[in-house]
Amino acid sequence: MSSQVETGRITTDIPARLDRLPWAGWHWLIVAGLGTVWILDGLEVTIVGSMSDALQKPLGTGLGMTSSDIGMAGAVYVLGSCLGALFFGQLTDRFGRKKLFLVTLGIYLIGTVLTAFSMNPMFYFACRFVTGAGVGGEYAAINSAIDELIPAKYRGRVDLAINGSFWLGAAAGSLLTVALLNPSLVPAWLGWRLAFGLGAILGLGILLVRRNVPESPRWLFIHGREHEGEKVVKQIEEHVEGTTGAPLDPVDETITIRQRKTIGLGTIAKTVFTLYPRRTVLCLALFIGQAFLYNAFFFTYGDSLTKFLGVQQVGWFIAAFAVSNFLGAFLLGPLFDTVGRVRMISGTYILSGALLGVTGFMLGGLNAYTLTLMGAIIFFFASAGASSAYLTASEVFPMETRALCIAFFYAVGTAAGGISGPLFFGHLIDTASKAKDITGIAPGYFVGAALMIVGGVVAALMGVKAEQKSLESIAQPLTAEEATASGSGGDRTAPATA
Template identity: 80%
Template structure:
């Protein structure tokens, strides 16, 4: 018998009970245990950008060129794409918790390997494996967070958590200041210690993450409703105790046919046949933000040192990172209040237009004015980019959630995140040879067009998901089997919860 064959049929109120919970300290456990992974990603990306000069030194570094720095960024992103797809399908099959522990372990081991890299080849391989761990985290963590956070808070929490990438970026920027100071630390050890710090932080996150439960939504779909019921009762008891009030009863239920796994064929049909508009939407959002960020930020430190005579990039990158985090944090409540469509459209279009203007005046900018320009652009872009992950997590059925996040992350990031660093690395080399910084403006223009296009696609195809349960935005495939013998409802048909 195939593992995807029906194992039972149940009616449950677990989704409604999870969504009616008031915010409590327990939810902060989820945010800290799961959301802090973006700090690791930000730390990784920033260290690479800040360490570009140290890695180029053939004596104390690895003798990398500007193109090699871009290649390292591309290799990291390629690993993230493959890791997202590989671990994403395992997350939907074996559960959120198992995979968010495994992927963090992969990241930790690979980061330690990076710190001990004896050659450029070793460094590239370690960066690929580090990216694979982070890519797997994106799939496992986004799905787990959205299934554990109440609908009322899901938008702001998801956007703010994804924006915490920039806390890691700021930390990475500031840490590189003493680590790259030869009067404090030997240059041969400074960049290695920077990577080692990422592993130490990961171990701390792992200790907190062990206490985060499996998603009850995943459990009842996969025939483990008793375990899911017990977890929800424990959460309700904890939240009631922490808030000091009784929880109101719920009346909404959902009936589903349980299956141990959902075949890859059904997942593909879901994405491309049942929800084609949402597929186009997610691809547009991911490609735009991936090119913008991976192109600009992976090579920003190299741009400062190569053209603008900046010896220590840490302070510049820290300011840039702070603006990004503040944008995600301060704008995140508006994704629940004003709605997803208005906010995503606005943040994408505004940041795209401003990036185009920056490219036009690039030749007249100094290190300070370029950083100021970047800070304003990415104040808006960070909130929009974070909402891309929120969108992919919300608008597809639960059984496919992790793999859908992985798919759009991988395809969008491969299109924008691999080509971006490679293009910018080549542009920087060419511009360096000619001594003209304006040669890299073409990268800014491409990023601007892709971001504006993503915003316009959101305006036309965006889903108004604010305040709605996940099951009403995209009905579970197994519930559609139970209620609709003719097949699952598509994006143009109302889903019932």
């Protein structure tokens, strides 16, 4: 469809009304309904990392996989996430946030249920691809919806806490496998399959909650459905006033836009690469750095503990590591709204990269406990930085391109770090295992450290001071620019504040 399908011009105060809302119970509904997808992703990744030994057992009990196969499974999962993000990101901008965050969660459920019934490595790889496609699509739909529904004052800390909730899923997944991979409690052939099945049960619960989350009013008014957007905002305002017991302040800030049913890919590409080239470089640097650091390190962390450091049950170690990651995003998150985006993003990237490089030099003298301690310290800062990559991509580009921009940078950055990372680390572990020398994986640490530091430097030079600003002031909607440049089309004014 052409990007020239128009429905008129309107002036609306919907963005200002959403941004002036105080925090209320309704916002917790958004967090519960949308933010919990990261718990699912953390659960998926950690279950696979914790079950590396179980999956390497012979067919009948496991799937007879090698360490390289484990790395390949991680790469296939990430490949599915990248392609899913790109495919569903475009659909999210075209058909709306709500339709797609329901569809993508359904795809995740199908993929993870089928994974539980894997009978050989190839079927397992295919199921991981489908599961990844659902999760990747979720990233685009959910990040855009969250940022468009959460008030500007709280957007940074909420976004970071939600992205950091990945590690709640990681902790839950690691503790879950402690029991499910104990052959005295659950038969070895059944435990790892149950782990995937329980993830599907959690996903089904999230789907039921998510049905109550509305479509983004910002998306509605730009796509010619301003009366639906007005209805949604009125319902939110009534809910907030009922919760707080105080009337809401009136707003006098409006925006005039030319509505479009669809926005062409050519327009979106021109926007990203021509109007905002510095922001494009910034997002690429942030995503590549965090993706390589996390996917390369975490996909093979369980293997490192078992093969080199004599750990039989890695669940407890991964749980401790995961808790530190969540606390980093949760505790440091408010500083991104107060100290500022640029200082916090550059600081967390450079510090975590430097600490990882130091750890690479110390590998030969570390045991399971000290390696986990160093990882917990490093990723306390890295988790806040990594979460800020998603925050940055979701707020520094125009609304019409938001979901696809998130998908694009996630896919490119994750493909560079998340596909090559697990393969690279899987090769390093296989080689180091033959030599029985853990220092053989140090080159991976050094590469990850360098990329994180580069991301931090780019953030310091090109970062956007977006803290506590409306999305429309950070990046004006494309349709708003067009509305001021043209006088054609039917003029309409959206209803004012109730």
